[in-house]
Amino acid sequence: MNLFGMMDISASALHAQRVRAEVVATNMANAETTRTADGGAYSRKHVLLASAESGNTFSSSFRHAGSLLSTPSQTVEGGVDVTSVEGDGAPPIRRYDPSHPDADKDGFVEYPDINPLTEMVDLMGATRSYGLNATALQAEKGMVVASLDILK
Incomplete structure (x- = not known):
């Protein structure tokens, strides 16, 4: 592993956990959404992660964030990739509320199956x-700085 290999691995993990936190925030924000553009209640999402075969590089993570770095460093295996963000497929929870605009003919409304504690x-x-x-x-970073100080 080269000197910056651990940075590459950590950068890919930081990206994956940021995506995971964003998905949780989206789930929490839509916990009471009864109607989406697809029609029907919001479906809880979750992130699927996998080991990176040729992981994201530290410099490419910065480039995606708007940095001007143009030459990616050597890719390092052992990182993590966000493979997809998928709906969990759980059926919606039905609650009786005949005054709700999305109530069916029996007065039930379908709400997403999102548990705030789980989120x-x-x-x-x-x-x-x-x-x-x-x-x-x-x-x-501290190890790199210490190494450079030793080489002075």
């Missing part, structure tokens, strides 16, 4: 993983 646990996991990877990135 908060998922958000805590994403936040902690993001923090640990940021700490690993800072440690690698």
Whole structure:
């Protein structure tokens, strides 16, 4: 592994956990959405992650964030990729509310099957993983600086 290999791995993990946190936020924001553009209640989403065969590079992560870096560093295996964001396919929860505009003929409204506790646990996991990877990135940065000081 080259000197920046750990940075590449941490950068891919930071990106994956950011996506995971954004999906959780979207789920929480749509917990009461009874009508979407597709028609029907919002469907809870979750992120699928996989081991990266030729992981994202640290410099390409910055380039996607709007940086002017133009030459990607060597790719490093061992990172993580967001393979997809998919609906969980759980059936909606039916609640009796005949005054709701989306109520069916029997007075039931279909709400997304989103449990706030599950979403908060998922958000805590994403936040902690993001923090640990940021700490690993800072440690690698410290090692690089120490190495450069030794070489002076």
